[in-house]
Amino acid sequence: xxxxxxxxxxxxxxxxxxxxxxxxxxxxxxxxxxxxxxxxxxxxxxxxxxxxxxxxxxxxxxxxxxxxxxxxxxxxxxxxxxxxxxxxxxxxxxxxxxxxxxxxxxxxxxxxxxxxxxxxxxxxxxxxxxxxxxxxxxxxxxxxxxxxxxxxxxxxxxxxxxxxxxxxxxxxxxxxxxxxxxxxxxxxxxxxxxxxxxxxxxxxxxxxxxxxxxxxxxxxxxxxxxxxxxxxxxxxxxxxxxxxxxxxxxxxxxxxxxxxxxxxxxxxxxxxxxxxxxxxxxxxxxxxxxxxxxxxxxxxxxxxxxxxxxxxxxxxxxxxx
Amino acid sequence: xxxxxxxxxxxxxxxxxxxxxxxxxxxxxxxxxxxxxxxxxxxxxxxxxxxxxxxxxxxxxxxxxxxxxxxxxxxxxxxxxxxxxxxxxxxxxxxxxxxxxxxxxxxxxxxxxxxxxxxxxxxxxxxxxxxxxxxxxxxxxxxxxxxxxxxxxxxxxxxxxxxxxxxxxxxxxxxxxxxxxxxxxxxxxxxxxxxxxxxxxxxxxxxxxxxxxxxxxxxxxxxxxxxxxxxxxxxxxxxxxxxxxxxxxxxxxxxxxxxxxxxxxxxxxxxxxxxxxxxxxxxxxxxxxxxxxxxxxxxxxxxxxxxxxxxxxxxxxxxxxxxxxxxxxxxxxxxxxxxxxxxxxxxxxxxxxxxxxxxxxxxxxxxxxxxxxxxxxxxxxxxxxxxxxxxxxxxxxxxxxxxxxxxxxxxxxxxxxxxxxxxxxxxxxxxxxxxxxxxxxxxxxx
Numbered sequence: 113x114x115x116x117x118x119x120x121x122x123x124x125x126x127x128x129x130x131x132x133x134x135x136x137x138x139x140x141x142x143x144x145x146x147x148x149x150x151x152x153x154x155x156x157x158x159x160x161x162x163x164x165x166x167x168x169x170x171x172x173x174x175x176x177x178x179x180x181x182x183x184x185x186x187x188x189x190x191x192x193x194x195x196x197x198x199x200x201x202x203x204x205x206x207x208x209x210x211x212x213x214x215x216x217x218x219x220x221x222x223x224x225x226x227x228x229x230x231x232x233x234x235x236x237x238x239x240x241x242x243x244x245x246x247x248x249x250x251x252x253x254x255x256x257x258x259x260x261x262x263x264x265x266x267x268x269x270x271x272x273x274x275x276x277x278x279x280x281x282x283x284x285x286x287x288x289x290x291x292x293x294x295x296x297x298x299x300x301x302x303x304x305x306x307x308x309x310x311x312x313x314x315x316x317x318x319x320x321x322x323x324x325x326x327x328x329x330x331x332x333x334x335x336x337x338x339x340x341x342x343x344x345x346x347x348x349x350x351x352x353x354x355x356x357x358x359x360x361x362x363x364x365x366x367x368x369x370x371x372x373x374x375x376x377x378x379x380x381x382x383x384x385x386x387x388x389x390x391x392x393x394x395x396x397x398x399x400x401x402x403x404x405x406x407x408x409x410x411x412x413x414x415x416x417x418x419x420x421x422x423x424x425x426x427x428x429x430x431x432x433x
Numbered sequence: 434x435x436x437x438x439x440x441x442x443x444x445x446x447x448x449x450x451x452x453x454x455x456x457x458x459x460x461x462x463x464x465x466x467x468x469x470x471x472x473x474x475x476x477x478x479x480x481x482x483x484x485x486x487x488x489x490x491x492x493x494x495x496x497x498x499x500x501x502x503x504x505x506x507x508x509x510x511x512x513x514x515x516x517x518x519x520x521x522x523x524x525x526x527x528x529x530x531x532x533x534x535x536x537x538x539x540x541x542x543x544x545x546x547x548x549x550x551x552x553x554x555x556x557x558x559x560x561x562x563x564x565x566x567x568x569x570x571x572x573x574x575x576x577x578x579x580x581x582x583x584x585x586x587x588x589x590x591x592x593x594x595x596x597x598x599x600x601x602x603x604x605x606x607x608x609x610x611x612x613x614x615x616x617x618x619x620x621x622x623x624x625x626x627x628x629x630x631x632x633x634x635x636x637x638x639x640x641x642x643x644x645x646x647x648x649x650x651x652x653x654x655x656x657x658x659x660x661x662x663x664x665x666x667x668x669x670x671x672x673x674x675x676x677x678x679x680x681x682x683x684x685x686x687x688x689x690x691x692x693x694x695x696x697x698x699x700x701x702x703x704x705x706x707x708x709x710x711x712x713x714x715x716x717x718x719x720x721x722x723x724x725x726x727x728x729x730x731x732x733x734x735x736x737x738x739x740x741x742x743x744x745x746x747x748x749x750x751x752x753x754x755x756x757x758x759x760x761x762x763x764x765x766x767x768x769x770x771x772x773x774x775x776x777x778x779x780x781x782x783x784x785x786x787x788x789x790x791x792x793x794x795x796x797x798x799x800x801x802x803x804x805x806x807x808x809x810x811x812x813x814x815x816x817x818x819x820x821x822x823x824x825x826x827x828x829x830x831x832x833x834x835x836x837x838x839x840x841x842x843x844x845x846x847x848x849x850x851x852x853x854x855x856x857x858x859x860x861x862x863x864x865x866x867x868x869x870x871x872x873x874x875x876x877x878x879x
Contacts, residue, residue: 124642201754201757201758202758202759203757203758221759223759223760223761223762224643224644224645224713224760224761225643225644225645225712225713225759225760226759226760228712228713229713229758229759229760243644244644244645244761245644245645245646246643246644246645247644278641281644284642284644307641309637309638309641309642310641
């Protein structure tokens with residue numbers, strides 16, 4: 113029996129069964145993206161609050177589109193033009209949004225753990241759209257969906273994650289998810305961005321600061337975005353990063369010939385990735401974006417739609433009218 | 434006139450651990466003697482006839498008054514979080530008879546008028562003695578020396594720029610040279626600011642898991658190393674505040690073996706918790722942060738083998754709203770005055786340290802750091818802490834005498850509690866359900 117999901121703050125606390133269930137639930141929503149008429153009425157009358165306390169374009173649009181395609185209304189809150197600038201606390205902001213009676217709140221915040229803090233004070237489901245350097249659970253889900261579509265399973269796959277692991281919420285969520293579903297992981301990046309302690313986050317993890325070693329025999333390569341805003345403070349010149357860690361066609365040849373290349377976006381061509389790889393046949397980047405919609409639709413459906421009343425794994429989305 | 438009879442008197446300074454009666458005479462200790470002599474019984478009766486009070490401490494421990502070397506009373510300037518009145522009331526409830534308050538108030542206690550203001554307020558509103566610690570540098574800005582000698586005349590017992598380390602080795606040297614000539618101890622909050630910057634907890638498995646930026650143990654031990662070198666250079670008495678890391682402790686142990694006049698304190702939260710206990714609850718955020726389990730093990734060794742001189746609370750109250758924020762935005766600090774004894778007794782109950790050693794860590798240990806005595810003997814001030822080593826109770830932050838609630842120990846069951854706190858012969862705290870019977874109103878709780 114899969115324990116029903118009430119909110120999504122992280123991947124760490126999910127079981128393999130819950131993750132598989134979520135990925136299965138995303139299947140019909142993948143179909144919908146290919147349909148000429150994409151709008152459902154499943155969440156008609158429901159409201160999804162998007163509370164983005166940190167600038168984000170892609171994830172915010174993805175959640176907004178997912179909600180819209182399910183027929184839900186969207187409340188859009190962005191910190192840049194909000195009362196936060198006037199000194200309002202996160203708790204007051206969250207309570208204010210809650211008082212407008214949304215059915216769930218999707219939040220992105222620059223502080224690790226902020227969604228936990230908000231969820232302790234609100235009754236409605238909280239979905240993390242990324243918190244600080246902690247987790248980005250829906251990114252890991254859409255990555256997993258993409259890989260599973262291509263490979264049929266995550267079990268036994270060798271996955272290399274390249275980049276600034278220390279500051280990456282994408283890496284943490286992927287570590288938890290891939291580990292739970294049986295992949296083995298190699299982390300690779302400049303030594304000061306490779307924390308020693310990541311081995312203990314569940315999955316069997318190898319660390320290396322040599323990219324060729326990380327790519328050797330890999331089935332999947334996840335390239336992380338280089339956070340240039342952090343680059344300045346970390347005293348590592350960009351050219352050094354390009355020299356040692358840019359994913360080039362030559363380096364990609366160390367991986368399996370049909371290895372998949374994923375990137376959470378936004379990509380910076382010529383920095384962490386060579387344009388030839390970004391546009392190459394192994395790139396899954398645009399599929400990831402489409403799958404992001406499917407995963408987020410499935411999640412909203414499960415948390416606040418008919419799915420939230422489903423006892424078990426038998427429900428499928430109700431395509432109305 | 435107060436008689437405390439039938440208690441187990443533990444006085445580490447004299448090595449006493451025996452059932453004794455303690456007679457107080459006004460503000461001083463008049464005499465201590467084994468209970469029950471016929472002569473004493475007669476005396477007691479005549480005293481009772483004369484209307485004097487008696488506390489029956491049977492089954493309880495009578496100790497010299499506890500001293501907290503490190504707390505923040507927040508007054509002046511931070512009265513939303515704590516005042517001298519509420520902070521010392523919490524101290525009295527925790528069994529403390531004297532508290533040393535850090536100078537990071539607003540304004541900073543860096544001159545004699547602020548020192549006098551604190552002491553005047555304490556004289557009016559304080560439950561316990563208040564021993565101010567003066568700033569080492571003007572405004573604790575780390576640039577020029579504070580008015581240390583003037584503050585000493587006004588009543589400070591040590592200097593520190595607590596909250597931040599003394600900024601540079603050069604300034605530290607000057608402070609230490611000067612304080613050696615004044616015979617004042619220098620207390621440092623040992624921390625390398627560049628390793629500390631941006632961090633909210635100890636770096637390790639848990640910080641990596643939570644995605645919270647961490648600082649390594651070296652953040653503290655690097656600074657301890659610098660300070661010990663300067664202490665050796667100057668010969669000044671030097672005290673490490675809230676020591677938390679194995680590397681720091683080992684340096685202090687070695688320095689003591691070399692004969693340096695060095696001491697250190699450890700807080701109850703550091704010897705009770707470790708970084709694995711940190712989630713996103715801001716009541717577990719303090720500086721130095723909760724350390725690794727192996728550091729905690731080292732602190733326990735240090736508490737047992739004598740390397741650690743004192744248990745100090747680093748009571749750092751913050752008003753609730755300031756802690757109800759994102760973890761990395763929350764201020765550092767937890768309250769600790771009312772839970773210190775209960776947590777220290779956990780070490781006794783688990784066999785880590787003996788009861789007399791625990792008493793030493795609260796009494797003669799911290800007194801020695803300040804160059805003072807703390808003992809139960811005729812002619813000494815009547816500052817006494819009477820506690821039970823086994824009364825079971827649950828700490829509820831909501832019921833605290835402090836103005837603030839930021840304790841990581843809310844809801845913790847503790848074994849052992851202060852029953853009465855006596856300062857200058859006055860009972861300033863008496864636990865309600867106390868087994869102590871007090872048959873005279875002359876010494877009513879403050």
